Amino acid sequence: MVDLTPPRIEMSVDIGDGRRLGVAEYGPASGRPVLWFHGTPGGRRQIPESLRSRLPGDDIRLIVVERPGYGASTPHAYPNVVAVTDDVGALLDALAVDRFAVAGLSGGGPYALACGYAFPDQVVAVSILGGVTPHVGPDASPGGLVRLLAPLGPVTGPLARPVGAIFQGLVVVLAPLLGTTAIDLTARLFPEGDRLVFAEPENKLMFLDDIVRTVRGGLPGPALDLRVFLRDWGFRLGDVRVPVHFWQGDADPIVTIDQARRMADQIPDATFVLRPEESHLGGFAAAHEAVARAMAHWEELE
Numbered sequence: 001m002v003d004l005t006p007p008r009i010e011m012s013v014d015i016g017d018g019r020r021l022g023v024a025e026y027g028p029a030s031g032r033p034v035l036w037f038h039g040t041p042g043g044r045r046q047i048p049e050s051l052r053s054r055l056p057g058d059d060i061r062l063i064v065v066e067r068p069g070y071g072a073s074t075p076h077a078y079p080n081v082v083a084v085t086d087d088v089g090a091l092l093d094a095l096a097v098d099r100f101a102v103a104g105l106s107g108g109g110p111y112a113l114a115c116g117y118a119f120p121d122q123v124v125a126v127s128i129l130g131g132v133t134p135h136v137g138p139d140a141s142p143g144g145l146v147r148l149l150a151p152l153g154p155v156t157g158p159l160a161r162p163v164g165a166i167f168q169g170l171v172v173v174l175a176p177l178l179g180t181t182a183i184d185l186t187a188r189l190f191p192e193g194d195r196l197v198f199a200e201p202e203n204k205l206m207f208l209d210d211i212v213r214t215v216r217g218g219l220p221g222p223a224l225d226l227r228v229f230l231r232d233w234g235f236r237l238g239d240v241r242v243p244v245h246f247w248q249g250d251a252d253p254i255v256t257i258d259q260a261r262r263m264a265d266q267i268p269d270a271t272f273v274l275r276p277e278e279s280h281l282g283g284f285a286a287a288h289e290a291v292a293r294a295m296a297h298w299e300e301l302e
């Protein structure tokens with residue numbers, strides 16, 4: 001029997017203008033905060049058990065924030081990636097968080113970097129696991145899945161809600177009938193390295209548990225993410241002044257190794273960890289390492 005460590009608390013936080021952000025916290029309430037940005041798609045429970053179970057011993061309060069259009073978060077179209085930091089500022093105030101680290105997986109990577117840029121006096125470090133790279137502008141390293149989806153850019157706004165509603169309907173119908181078998185079927189669409197991640201019983205349960213909750217709001221989130229990925233992010237990578245650590249698989253077709261290296265090379269204080277023969281979702285295996293590396297900077301400041 002596979003069991004997942006549940007969140008310590010789940011809630012939606014009022015950030016003003018009639019909007020709310022869905023949040024889940026793992027680890028002790030008194031722990032050192034880490035803000036986690038989930039992948040695309042994903043939600044507040046997209047956290048591997050290998051990380052969840054170690055948070056109490058590490059004294060870490062992991063705060064997972066659902067972006068607009070995911071789970072309990074109100075749909076909202078950001079003009080660019082850096083605009084997320086206005087919402088993050090409101091969230092930090094509501095949760096009484098001052099100093100914090102940041103981590104981002106896949107589609108959460110750009111938002112994590114935006115926080116490193118916007119909160120240089122509060123962010124101790126940023127960790128990026130297979131993070132999406134800029135598609136346009138002076139920092140661009142176009143390629144991977146974002147380039148393939150770029151032709152859909154003009155319709156991401158109008159189609160965000162109807163496409164999300166269709167996906168929601170499929171999950172609502174299939175999840176109770178198929179359970180983790182639905183995850184097995186989904187895994188066939190992914191590269192071999194990612195299929196190994198899906199094959200782990202704990203990961204199967206995590207993905208199923210997360211997506212069932214994530215679709216409850218209709219799931220326009222992926223289209224809203226793509227909309228800003230295709231635009232200038234609103235800040236330059238060279239202006240991110242906090243330490244940034246990257247983990248990247250060299251067999252990743254969604255974010256290629258060349259894209260990831262180019263992004264890391266543009267950040268003044270960056271390290272790059274190559275994970276051989278690993279595909280896109282392999283970042284889940286490095287989740288604890290990524291959080292621990294960021295928190296090491298916290299210890300340097302104490």
